[in-house]
Amino acid sequence: MASSARVDKSIYFVPESGWYPVFLAFGLMVMVTGLAGWLNDVSAGGSGDSTQSLIGFAIVSLVLYSWFAKVIEENTAGLNNESVQRSYIWGMGWFIFSEVMFFAAFFGALFYVRTFVVPWLGGEGDKGITNYLWPAFEATWPVVQNPDSALFENPGQSMEAPGVTDVSAWGAYLPFYNTVILLSSSVTVHFAHDAIKAENRQKLIGWLGFTVLLGLVFLVLQVAEYIHAYQDLGLTLGSGIYGSTFFILTGFHGFHVTLGTFMLLIQLFRALRGHFSPKDCFGFEASSWYWHFVDVVWVGLFIFVYVL
Amino acid sequence: MSEVIHADHHDDHDHGPAKGLKRWLFTTNHKDIGTLYLWFSFAMFLVGGVLALVIRAELFQPGLQFVQPEFFNQMTTNHGLIMVFGAIMPAFVGLANWLIPMQVGAPDMALPRMNNLSFWILPFAFGMMISTLFMEGGGPNFGWTFYAPLSTTYAPPSVTYFIFAVHLMGASSIMGSINIIATILNMRAPGMTLMKMPMFVWTWLITAYLLIAVMPVLAGAVTMMLFDIHFNTSFFNAAGGGDPVMFQHIFWFFGHPEVYIMILPAFGIVSHIIPAFARKRLFGYTSMVYAVASIAFLSFIVWAHHMFTVGMPLAGQLFFMYSTMLIAVPTGVKVFNWISTMWRGSMTFETPMLFAIAFVVLFTMGGFSGLMLAITPVDYQYHDTYFVVAHFHYVLVPGALFSIIAAVYFWFPKWTGKMYDETLGKIHFWLSFVGVNVTFFPQHFSGLAGMPRRIPDYPLQFADFNMISSVGAFIFGLSQVFFLYVIIKSIRSGQPAEGRSWEGAKGLEWTLPSPAPYHSFTHPPVVKDEEVLG
Numbered sequence: 001m002a003s004s005a006r007v008d009k010s011i012y013f014v015p016e017s018g019w020y021p022v023f024l025a026f027g028l029m030v031m032v033t034g035l036a037g038w039l040n041d042v043s044a045g046g047s048g049d050s051t052q053s054l055i056g057f058a059i060v061s062l063v064l065y066s067w068f069a070k071v072i073e074e075n076t077a078g079l080n081n082e083s084v085q086r087s088y089i090w091g092m093g094w095f096i097f098s099e100v101m102f103f104a105a106f107f108g109a110l111f112y113v114r115t116f117v118v119p120w121l122g123g124e125g126d127k128g129i130t131n132y133l134w135p136a137f138e139a140t141w142p143v144v145q146n147p148d149s150a151l152f153e154n155p156g157q158s159m160e161a162p163g164v165t166d167v168s169a170w171g172a173y174l175p176f177y178n179t180v181i182l183l184s185s186s187v188t189v190h191f192a193h194d195a196i197k198a199e200n201r202q203k204l205i206g207w208l209g210f211t212v213l214l215g216l217v218f219l220v221l222q223v224a225e226y227i228h229a230y231q232d233l234g235l236t237l238g239s240g241i242y243g244s245t246f247f248i249l250t251g252f253h254g255f256h257v258t259l260g261t262f263m264l265l266i267q268l269f270r271a272l273r274g275h276f277s278p279k280d281c282f283g284f285e286a287s288s289w290y291w292h293f294v295d296v297v298w299v300g301l302f303i304f305v306y307v308l
Numbered sequence: 309m310s311e312v313i314h315a316d317h318h319d320d321h322d323h324g325p326a327k328g329l330k331r332w333l334f335t336t337n338h339k340d341i342g343t344l345y346l347w348f349s350f351a352m353f354l355v356g357g358v359l360a361l362v363i364r365a366e367l368f369q370p371g372l373q374f375v376q377p378e379f380f381n382q383m384t385t386n387h388g389l390i391m392v393f394g395a396i397m398p399a400f401v402g403l404a405n406w407l408i409p410m411q412v413g414a415p416d417m418a419l420p421r422m423n424n425l426s427f428w429i430l431p432f433a434f435g436m437m438i439s440t441l442f443m444e445g446g447g448p449n450f451g452w453t454f455y456a457p458l459s460t461t462y463a464p465p466s467v468t469y470f471i472f473a474v475h476l477m478g479a480s481s482i483m484g485s486i487n488i489i490a491t492i493l494n495m496r497a498p499g500m501t502l503m504k505m506p507m508f509v510w511t512w513l514i515t516a517y518l519l520i521a522v523m524p525v526l527a528g529a530v531t532m533m534l535f536d537i538h539f540n541t542s543f544f545n546a547a548g549g550g551d552p553v554m555f556q557h558i559f560w561f562f563g564h565p566e567v568y569i570m571i572l573p574a575f576g577i578v579s580h581i582i583p584a585f586a587r588k589r590l591f592g593y594t595s596m597v598y599a600v601a602s603i604a605f606l607s608f609i610v611w612a613h614h615m616f617t618v619g620m621p622l623a624g625q626l627f628f629m630y631s632t633m634l635i636a637v638p639t640g641v642k643v644f645n646w647i648s649t650m651w652r653g654s655m656t657f658e659t660p661m662l663f664a665i666a667f668v669v670l671f672t673m674g675g676f677s678g679l680m681l682a683i684t685p686v687d688y689q690y691h692d693t694y695f696v697v698a699h700f701h702y703v704l705v706p707g708a709l710f711s712i713i714a715a716v717y718f719w720f721p722k723w724t725g726k727m728y729d730e731t732l733g734k735i736h737f738w739l740s741f742v743g744v745n746v747t748f749f750p751q752h753f754s755g756l757a758g759m760p761r762r763i764p765d766y767p768l769q770f771a772d773f774n775m776i777s778s779v780g781a782f783i784f785g786l787s788q789v790f791f792l793y794v795i796i797k798s799i800r801s802g803q804p805a806e807g808r809s810w811e812g813a814k815g816l817e818w819t820l821p822s823p824a825p826y827h828s829f830t831h832p833p834v835v836k837d838e839e840v841l842g
């Protein structure tokens with residue numbers, strides 16, 4: 001490995017070549033074609049075979065592991081000068097912006113349905129004539145009586161938040177706990193960052209470990225919430241537009257929390273191995289920005305999916 | 309892993325590329341990746357072109373001649389998808405890869421490995437998409453806009469593969485754009501302030517922003533399709549409280565910025581070529597930058613003009629009509645500036661200049677038919693007719709595509725160190741120019757007379773226009789095969805080119821020798837105002 005003393009810091013580091021990208025592209029193709037075949041088979045009434053998609057996933061994971069390991073190795077060798085670091089910062093920032101726009105599509109769908117579609121189907125507004133399709137349909141939100149409940153079974157109950165005065169109901173309301181947990185985790189990850197700046201490794205490991213734990217508790221509670229929805233409330237993906245928007249928004253958010261927790265866990269392992277210094281902690285910072293991002297999305301979810 | 313990290317010596321940066329297939333599979337070099345993008349897009353252009361010729365052959369005469377309606381639908385759908393996502397967009401990304409690092413004085417793209425990933429996803433994604441044509445039930449047949457419920461309830465099973473292919477293409481575009489933005493914002497040579505950046509760099513900065521903003525929305529749209537198809541959700545099904553029209557809103561929120569993604573880099577290219585051959589500085593540089601930014605902003609608030617006939621509140625129709633018309637203002641600024649650049653210049657008409665001038669004239673025509681379509685009550689007549697087909701082909705073929713061809717001829721000597729054959733280039737131009745107008749001009753008339761798009765058969769009254777159109781399409785298609793011949797011949801036996809291959813060409817890339825060295829600027833160059841500002 002090159003010693004950092006011999007590295008010319010004025011040169012922008014361009015890796016000579018790499019096998020990672022083309023294998024990653026190949027792995028992604030194997031994974032998604034496998035997934036498509038699997039889904040098509042199940043939808044056609046078959047039993048489905050997940051082997052190919054799992055092989056693809058394994059290839060993707062292996063390549064990503066090697067790729068990130070290589071980048072960390074290069075960074076330790078001192079190849080990444082300040083300019084390279086700035087590229088990483090821009091890169092992560094714009095990646096998070098793309099994630100914001102991904103969620104914007106689903107929030108947009110929710111707002112469009114609530115503002116236009118459901119009232120129109122119920123006979124109100126400019127396109128209220130739509131009501132002729134299902135004259136019995138009444139516009140309410142959450143939609144608990146679907147226009148055609150033979151095609152889309154009505155949900156038994158929604159996940160709406162209890163009223164402001166109903167203190168005892170809030171005590172049993174999982175999303176409320178999840179809000180508290182996720183908001184606190186944004187604070188704890190910030191404390192971990194402060195610990196890096198103060199070069200206090202024990203504090204860093206402590207706060208980062210606590211953040212990962214909060215992430216895991218959030219996920220466990222969300223699984224519990226989904227089980228409750230499916231088994232007790234009769235609220236599923238198939239129960240009309242309320243179930244569709246509810247599960248796609250909270251589901252993709254949960255997926256991103258899983259990803260964020262995993263990223264923070266990697267940073268925890270790196271912290272245990274002695275990585276990160278006040279001036280060189282991009283991996284940690286990028287993960288923590290991502291974590292703040294999933295937190296902000298949750299606030300939007302809590303307000304527009306649960307409370308309002 | 310025990311390999312040596314090659315960055316500790318200056319001379320490591322001077323050696324050339326690796327040999328053989330590995331060079332192309334594993335490369336992190338912006339020029340190699342640019343070349344890969346350009347050849348890939350040309351291959352896709354020929355595939356998409358063949359599909360177009362199947363369409364035009366079928367429409368040569370009324371009645372069903374060669375293909376069945378089901379297959380015809382797959383042809384129109386895949387022609388659109390392949391040309392948009394496989395030909396035009398990757399060609400512009402290829403140009404960005406080749407040019408941006410040289411134009412801003414950088415050694416390479418900011419994130420070289422991710423650059424390679426953005427490219428290599430594409431062959432796999434398009435392999436998946438094209439393979440659907442051979443699957444049971446056929447490939448996508450719902451139009452390139454894949455409106456629900458055609459693409460959900462009534463779609464062939466292969467739509468699942470199509471959805472994942474779109475996801476992959478989107479990931480590729482997003483990564484490519486992140487890379488371009490990081491390169492432009494972080495790696496400019498000292499002294500190159502934002503308002504001294506070459507126009508191609510400016511247009512790509514804004515295009516990349518548009519891509520990052522809307523590609524995820526497209527991913528969201530196809531994800532909702534996937535859930536409607538396989539997980540029984542009802543986003544686009546009114547029976548469950550959803551709305552098929554909502555699909556159109558989400559699609560066009562992506563789709564309208566998307567059409568500007570396909571034209572803004574073209575504006576940049578033309579803003580380099582016209583000053584070079586008019587031997588004058590670009591007129592109104594600052595207003596050009598603001599015009600591009602305004603067009604990008606407006607692109608987010610005009611999407612529903614694609615949906616006037618589908619039903620929306622009156623206030624919506626008015627808003628989208630006026631906001632659409634507003635786009636004519638910054639676009640007019642640009643056309644005015646190009647013409648003013650030529651005004652009293654000492655002009656010569658080499659092939660790139662011919663394509664650039666044809667761009668200005670024919671793109672403006674496409675813009676005017678766009679203004680006609682923007683008028684809501686009139687759109688009720690034009691919607692889904694061949695008038696729309698003529699409109700968007702005028703902005704995409706003599707618009708986006710001509711600019712790409714112009715760029716290839718213009719920067720060809722810089723890339724290869726060889727000059728192309730000027731006579732052959734001019735023949736290519738005139739064949740293309742005649743071909744494109746013979747193909748698409750008559751479609752205005754058949755459209756205004758009421759011929760609907762996306763149909764394999766039509767009443768006798770449209771026969772003449774369609775016959776002319778089909779003849780033009782074959783002329784145009786064959787002249788692009790001729791283009792391939794010109795390029796290969798010039799690479800093999802062109803005359804050696806100088807560093808500044810064109811007398812009037814300005815910009816950092818022309819300060820390098822031709823062909824440009826494998827690594828452009830290991831150390832940042834000195835930025836002189838007379839060089840970058842023309």
